[in-house]
Amino acid sequence: MARVRKTDRRAPRREPLTRERILLTAIRLADEEGLASLSMRRIAQELGVEAMSLYNHVASKDDLLDGIVDLVVAEIEVPAIHADWKTAMRRRAISAHEVFLRHPWAPMLIGSRVNVGPAMLRYVNATLGCLKEAGFSYEMADRAWNAIDSHIFGFTIQELNFPLDPSEYASAAQMFLPRLPADEYPYMRALTELVIEGTHRGVHDFQFGLELILDGLERLRQRGRSS
Numbered sequence: 001m002a003r004v005r006k007t008d009r010r011a012p013r014r015e016p017l018t019r020e021r022i023l024l025t026a027i028r029l030a031d032e033e034g035l036a037s038l039s040m041r042r043i044a045q046e047l048g049v050e051a052m053s054l055y056n057h058v059a060s061k062d063d064l065l066d067g068i069v070d071l072v073v074a075e076i077e078v079p080a081i082h083a084d085w086k087t088a089m090r091r092r093a094i095s096a097h098e099v100f101l102r103h104p105w106a107p108m109l110i111g112s113r114v115n116v117g118p119a120m121l122r123y124v125n126a127t128l129g130c131l132k133e134a135g136f137s138y139e140m141a142d143r144a145w146n147a148i149d150s151h152i153f154g155f156t157i158q159e160l161n162f163p164l165d166p167s168e169y170a171s172a173a174q175m176f177l178p179r180l181p182a183d184e185y186p187y188m189r190a191l192t193e194l195v196i197e198g199t200h201r202g203v204h205d206f207q208f209g210l211e212l213i214l215d216g217l218e219r220l221r222q223r224g225r226s227s
Helices: 019-033 040-047 061-073 085-102 106-111 118-133 138-161 166-179 186-197 206-226
Strands: none
Touching: 019 040, 019 061, 040 061, 061 106, 061 118, 085 106, 085 118, 085 138, 085 206, 106 138, 118 138, 138 206, 166 186
16 A cells, blocks of 8 residues: 655745845835835835844844945945046946935935944945045045045935936927027027937936046145145
């Protein structure tokens, strides 16, 4: 007589709850639903656990926010300290801009908190180190870093919140043109007509502003070396 095999009725093994798993889930929710969606209950629901169990891995909501900030910063390219400073700062800025576009909630959150996570400290230290080794004083390196970051954050926040898609610029300019009489607003009208004609796209260019900053900093660096 054939033996009947017993069916294994044990529940599937649940993936262990870890701090990293909680933070990655929080980032995914923030990306998909916005930062306002982040509550301990919502994250726990997504993970299939009780909200109180999260506190074994994150101390508080603030600890959670600090944790997701640091994971996002870890995605940004860290400058090589002894690399050509302009190349390193350009790559760093472009990388940060791309990361923030992937995580639209991150620029405002990063800018509103004191961030001392290991990824942030490594990122800032490498930035300052690259500038210092290139010949900037500590004071000028600090100003240079802040000037670059002001462009990154400001441009990205504006890009994320701009009410028009680039594909809509020409049609919007056409609708706006009647509000620009040539005798009152000749320069705005002329620019608007260029956008309508397609001669000028009107699209904001992240690297245009970045290169202006880098070129200005290079002049300051050269001036500092010659003094």
